[in-house]
Amino acid sequence: MNNDETYSLLLSQIEALISGESNRIANLANIASAVHHAFDFWWTGFYLVEGEQLTLGPFQGPVACTRIPFGRGVCGTAWKEQQTIVVPDVEQFEGHIACSSESKSEIVVPIFVNKAVVAVLDIDSKYLNTFDNTDKLYLERLADLIEHCW
Ligand code: SME
Numbered sequence: 001m002n003n004d005e006t007y008s009l010l011l012s013q014i015e016a017l018i019s020g021e022s023n024r025i026a027n028l029a030n031i032a033s034a035v036h037h038a039f040d041f042w043w044t045g046f047y048l049v050e051g052e053q054l055t056l057g058p059f060q061g062p063v064a065c066t067r068i069p070f071g072r073g074v075c076g077t078a079w080k081e082q083q084t085i086v087v088p089d090v091e092q093f094e095g096h097i098a099c100s101s102e103s104k105s106e107i108v109v110p111i112f113v114n115k116a117v118v119a120v121l122d123i124d125s126k127y128l129n130t131f132d133n134t135d136k137l138y139l140e141r142l143a144d145l146i147e148h149c150w
Contacts, residue, residue, distance in 0.1 A: 007138035010038045015145055024149045028119075029058035031146065035123070036060035042102055043124040047075050049117060054079065057119065064099040073097035078108035079117050084136050088129045100124070107131040109139045113150045121146070 014034055018027040028046050036044035037060070045059020047068060054068040054075055071080040074096055078085045087106040090096045096106075103124040111119040121139060125131070 027149045032058045042126045048119045074108045084109045086131045104128045105130045111143045
């Protein structure tokens with residue numbers, strides 16, 4: 001299966017998974033697991049907006065930083081700029097927050113509710129250049145689905 005097929009299947013599975021459940025944490029936890037295990041990702045999870053910072057939410061992978069200020073790191077920048085950020089090489093991203101030295105590339109996708117960012121989906125890879133426009137396209141569609149968890 002190529003990435004398009006994997007993502008299409010994944011999104012259908014997630015839609016089914018969350019449609020019968022109203023608890024946000026339960027849904028975010030299952031989404032993190034479904035995305036993480038569909039690919040060979042190193043870390044997959046959510047940071048949730050709480051006031052002026054992001055707080056660690058449900059995730060899969062090694063332990064991570066718990067709080068990220070607005071505008072800091074890739075996550076805080078995606079929140080501030082209100083757009084997806086693809087980082088082919090984390091060492092080239094000024095201000096990148098290294099929760100793990102294993103992480104080499106990253107994508108962060110904001111989740112919007114009524115045009116405001118309420119969370120970000122953060123995915124890290126152990127390999128350089130993991131994420132491209134296919135990942136961006138499908139993960140933004142996933143973010144639209146996740147909006148219904150709020
Ligand atoms: N690298 C992120 C921090 C979160 S960890 O990757 C899980 C950042 O720069 O915002």
